[in-house]
Amino acid sequence: MLVSLSVFxxxxxxxxxxxxxxxxxxxxxxxxxxxxxxPAGDVLTKAPVPIVFxxxxxxxxxxxxxxxxxVNGVVSILTVIPLFFLLxxxxxxxxxxxxxxxxxxGSGAIVFHTMGHTQAIxxxxxxxxxxxxxxxxxxxxGITKFFLAGVCFALAYxxxxxxxxxxxxxxxxxxxxxxxxxxxxxxxxxxxLGVMSICIPWLCxxxxxxxxxxxxxxxxxxxxxxxxxxxxxxxxxGSAEHxxxxxxxxxxxxxxxxxxxxxxIMRDRVLVGAGWVASLTVLYWLWPTHLVEYLADFIPSVVxxxxxxxxxxxxxxxxxxxxxxxxxxxxxxxxxxVYIKPWTGMFTREAVWQSAQWLTENVSLQEEIFTAAVIxxxxxxxxxxxxxxxxxxxxxxxxxxxxxxxxxxxxxxxxQTVQNNISWILRDQLTRYVYPDMSLKAFQKxxxxxxxxxFRQNLLRVYLRQ
Numbered sequence: 001m002l003v004s005l006s007v008f009x010x011x012x013x014x015x016x017x018x019x020x021x022x023x024x025x026x027x028x029x030x031x032x033x034x035x036x037x038x039p040a041g042d043v044l045t046k047a048p049v050p051i052v053f054x055x056x057x058x059x060x061x062x063x064x065x066x067x068x069x070x071v072n073g074v075v076s077i078l079t080v081i082p083l084f085f086l087l088x089x090x091x092x093x094x095x096x097x098x099x100x101x102x103x104x105x106g107s108g109a110i111v112f113h114t115m116g117h118t119q120a121i122x123x124x125x126x127x128x129x130x131x132x133x134x135x136x137x138x139x140x141x142g143i144t145k146f147f148l149a150g151v152c153f154a155l156a157y158x159x160x161x162x163x164x165x166x167x168x169x170x171x172x173x174x175x176x177x178x179x180x181x182x183x184x185x186x187x188x189x190x191x192x193l194g195v196m197s198i199c200i201p202w203l204c205x206x207x208x209x210x211x212x213x214x215x216x217x218x219x220x221x222x223x224x225x226x227x228x229x230x231x232x233x234x235x236x237x238g239s240a241e242h243x244x245x246x247x248x249x250x251x252x253x254x255x256x257x258x259x260x261x262x263x264x265i266m267r268d269r270v271l272v273g274a275g276w277v278a279s280l281t282v283l284y285w286l287w288p289t290h291l292v293e294y295l296a297d298f299i300p301s302v303v304x305x306x307x308x309x310x311x312x313x314x315x316x317x318x319x320x321x322x323x324x325x326x327x328x329x330x331x332x333x334x335x336x337x338v339y340i341k342p343w344t345g346m347f348t349r350e351a352v353w354q355s356a357q358w359l360t361e362n363v364s365l366q367e368e369i370f371t372a373a374v375i376x377x378x379x380x381x382x383x384x385x386x387x388x389x390x391x392x393x394x395x396x397x398x399x400x401x402x403x404x405x406x407x408x409x410x411x412x413x414x415x416q417t418v419q420n421n422i423s424w425i426l427r428d429q430l431t432r433y434v435y436p437d438m439s440l441k442a443f444q445k446x447x448x449x450x451x452x453x454x455f456r457q458n459l460l461r462v463y464l465r466q
Contacts, residue, residue: 002101003080006104006110007077009335010076010077010113013114013335013338014070015349017114017345018342018454019346019347019348019375020345021346021372022117024347024376026051026116026118027065027067027375027378028378028389029054029389029390030054030055030057031058031378034055037387039387039390040390040391040407040409041388042217042407043390044205046161047118048158048202049125049158050068050118053121054067054068054116063378067116069114069116071120072113072120072121073113075113075120076114076124082130083099083131083303084096084100085135086135087100087304087307087308089138090173090272090304091308091312092311095310098307098311098320101327102306106327107250107251107331108251108296108298108299111343117293118160119160119296120296121159121160122156122162122297125153125155126152126153126166126300127304128156129149129156129166129170130149130170130272132149133145133174136187137177146187146190146194147191147197150194150196153167153194153195155198158198160297162280162283162297164283166276168275168279169273169275169279171275172275174187206218213402213403223287225400227287227288243290243292243294246295247295249334249337249343250295250343254303256326257302258305258306260309260310261273261274261305264312269312270308270312273301273302273307276305292343292344293344340454342454345454346373346429346455346456346458347375347451347458348451351451353379355451356379359377363382363424365382367382368383368384368422369382369383370417370418370422370424371426372428372430373431376460377426385418385422386409391435392433392434393408394408395433424462424463424464426461426462426463427440427463428459429456429458443463444463444464444466445462446462447461448460
């Protein structure tokens with residue numbers, strides 16, 4: 001019953017949320033790789049694992065607009081498995097059950113994990129890594145589990161760099177359950193062996209493709225540069241006030257869980273999840289941007305810490321029913337609010353399908369379409385010049401010229417290609433932002449597609465060379 005309701009809610013938000021620019025870029029990247037070509041941008045150094053998953057989703061669904069969302073929805077629901085076993089090993093069967101409820105029906109996972117972004121897959125592998133490590137610590141024969149924990153950690157990091165924060169609860173779980181220095185060295189070696197089994201092949205591929213700058217990006221060095229030069233990112237940064245407002249709207253119950261965690265913080269097993277929350281907080285405190293989707297990174301850690309904290313209070317049955325009642329009421333309120341007033345969304349599914357159908361009927365697949373709204377050519381089957389699906393870097397001053405030249409074609413070359421070789425342009429807000437000086441004198445508007453989500457208006461216009 002619980003899983004069925006979670007499947008329904010995930011499916012509902014897969015269908016009803018607007019599509020984002022990043023979502024379109026990931027879909028296009030996966031399709032490009034399936035075609036045996038290399039997408040422009042740093043996706044293979046930043047998030048190769050989700051791209052592989054999305055590519056599999058595209059194979060299964062026939063390159064559906066919902067390929068990435070279906071994958072993420074399934075992964076989100078499956079995350080309850082390692083979460084359940086983790087909480088049972090960490091505390092008790094009751095903690096595992098209440099954690100499963102908070103995860104499957106929690107507004108955070110449902111809202112954020114039904115988008116075609118990287119968090120769902122990163123969270124799955126991060127929770128799996130911590131689960132396997134704790135199981136290994138609690139069992140005498142945990143060598144295989146320590147190795148697999150290292151593998152899952154590497155896969156989580158290759159999905160999203162913030163997954164590095166899971167190292168803190170891993171270390172805390174070891175301190176809480178074991179103290180032998182000799183065992184610590186052995187466990188560290190096995191765990192690192194699992195990590196290297198993923199990182200070494202990944203490193204070799206990146207070095208072949210991008211040389212040393214690629215390795216620097218792979219290990220997250222560019223993120224350190226951004227933190228150090230935070231002032232250069234302010235124009236791009238989101239509003240902290242907006243993020244807090246959305247956090248209150250989407251994650252009110254998670255806030256109550258954090259209050260419970262703070263009350264029970266000195267109980268050692270609460271520290272495992274709380275340490276994860278704290279490490280993520282430090283990472284995002286250093287990070288100069290404040291985007292709503294970053295809240296998704298906190299959901300697993302808050303659920304883990306909060307579930308253990310609530311069960312540790314030894315509530316009476318009627319009190320536990322009260323907690324569940326508050327959870328259900330706040331979840332219904334949050335999901336209803338997000339449905340009525342979405343937190344994001346640049347493209348409606350109708351606009352994507354309508355514009356893709358028009359392109360299919362009027363533009364040969366041999367013709368390239370110049371646009372930053374790559375979700376449309378992804379659906380229509382067209383390609384964009386240089387497979388340039390992540391062009392925002394051209395406008396970001398915090399990205400060095402060396403990095404831009406490593407992962408993107410030179411901006412002048414893109415301009416020349418558009419002016420000399422491109423017949424079709426699809427313009428939207430992102431295209432205008434990334435290419436503000438791109439001349440349209442040689443082009444004439446031939447078609448417009450209404451595209452008003454509940455979040456934003458983003459008219460799509462098709463231009464043809466005269």
